[in-house]
Amino acid sequence: MNKYAKIATDGMIANNATFKLVLGTCATLGLSSSAFSGLGMGLSVTVVLLLSNVVISLLRKIIPGTVRIPAFIVVIATMVTLLRMFLEKFLPSLSESMGVFLPLIVVNCIILGRAEAFASKRPVLESALDGVATGLGFTFAITLMGIIRELLGSGSFFGVKLWEFSVGFFSNNAGAFFVYGICIALFVFINDRFEKLRRAKRSRALRVPSDALDAEKEGA
Numbered sequence: 001m002n003k004y005a006k007i008a009t010d011g012m013i014a015n016n017a018t019f020k021l022v023l024g025t026c027a028t029l030g031l032s033s034s035a036f037s038g039l040g041m042g043l044s045v046t047v048v049l050l051l052s053n054v055v056i057s058l059l060r061k062i063i064p065g066t067v068r069i070p071a072f073i074v075v076i077a078t079m080v081t082l083l084r085m086f087l088e089k090f091l092p093s094l095s096e097s098m099g100v101f102l103p104l105i106v107v108n109c110i111i112l113g114r115a116e117a118f119a120s121k122r123p124v125l126e127s128a129l130d131g132v133a134t135g136l137g138f139t140f141a142i143t144l145m146g147i148i149r150e151l152l153g154s155g156s157f158f159g160v161k162l163w164e165f166s167v168g169f170f171s172n173n174a175g176a177f178f179v180y181g182i183c184i185a186l187f188v189f190i191n192d193r194f195e196k197l198r199r200a201k202r203s204r205a206l207r208v209p210s211d212a213l214d215a216e217k218e219g220a
Helices: 003-014 025-030 035-058 065-090 092-101 103-107 109-119 124-154 173-219
Strands: none
Touching (some): 025 092, 035 092, 035 103, 092 103, 103 109
């Protein structure tokens, strides 16, 4: 696996910020009540991640180490402000649905974490890919939770009513924690199963040449 594929799979799956690292919990719980709001927040975070990672990577050799965190926050805050202006102008309904959680992207630990751990140490292209992959992993997670909670809590899918049956529990805060916990458990279980299968496959691949060599020696 080349480095770009690894960056992409790490950001979206192996180190999924929501289900694996449990970061950005505030936005995840607050905006997963519907699929639309979850998707909107996920894409917003992805855009900010991409732009901030690129800028921080470009400035990584200029920003002094002693003020790197304040500098990262200034860059992230600038990107969030530009995003807010864009959404308020062209997508006011989405901006309104995200409410206070939109400006709170500035302090989202996913974005600051990737700036500190990755963008400040890597080239621009790798940092951009990391931002997109991490953002899409977050988008998938929060949108999935939104779909589950919306289906069970109001019987609709992206605002389209499917049935009258609903369970109010999934629309409130307790339902958010419950769905989040179930999603994390399923993600860890499935991820562990795939990891075991991958290791078993690699182990078999390593044994085959060894067995062939042993057979060749016995024949000789």
